[in-house]
Amino acid sequence: MTAPLVIFFVLAALALFGAVSLILQKHPIHSALSLIVVMVALAGLYLLMGAEFVAAVQIIVYGGAIMVLFVFVIMLLNAGVEEHTSISKLAGVPGLALVVALAGFVAATVAKSGAGVQAASQTGALSSTRGISEMVFKDFVYPFELTSFLILVAILGATVLAQREKS
């Protein structure tokens, strides 16, 4: 096995461990920490693929900003251990079967048809950060401006939702 393959399997195992831990943990704060493990592992995979800008954004925005927001809300609401009723435990059985079917179907389709994609792989030919900035500000400049509007709407919405009503 070559070195990138070993690194891939280590990071993939870490990501899967985090995802399974998110499901098994009872307390939301432990689930949040598990999700941070998944995100850091995915950032390592992006670095492995040569997408260093996406890896940095993943750590800063996802691992930093969004997860801090989650942890902050968990602390603010003083969320406790989640409670399961017998019906909700029963719902996990058909849910698990359907999810295994879904993931298996997607993975089988990919494994069957992926030969054409993996042939064209190349690395290092184009500097990804420079290329991304050129695409964002040339080809995708209209969607990029729209995202600023989206964030403005989200800020206003979050402020209106979370503010205390005047009595």
Added chain:
Amino acid sequence: MVPTNYYVILSAILFGLGVFAFIFKRNIITIFMSIELMLNAVNLAFVAFSQALGKLDGQVFVLFVIVVAAAEAAVGLGIIILIARNRQTLNVERVDLLKL
């Protein structure tokens, strides 16, 4: 060189785990986190195909997905705070006003 298949299969498994967490968990914050897990799985597939095809479109899409996820987290957590304030619970089974 890691084959693209491996990345996409890992992405499919992570997405499946996210769907299962979405169905199985009862805490509304954890359900929201499982949505983020699914978005991350899709991002992994985007970057893997971007690398395999030698084009950067996939990585630009990942940036847009991250922006939308940030906006979604802000609004969604605002809604969660409202639910917690009005219903005094975070369990989705107790938020059943529309149920017969």
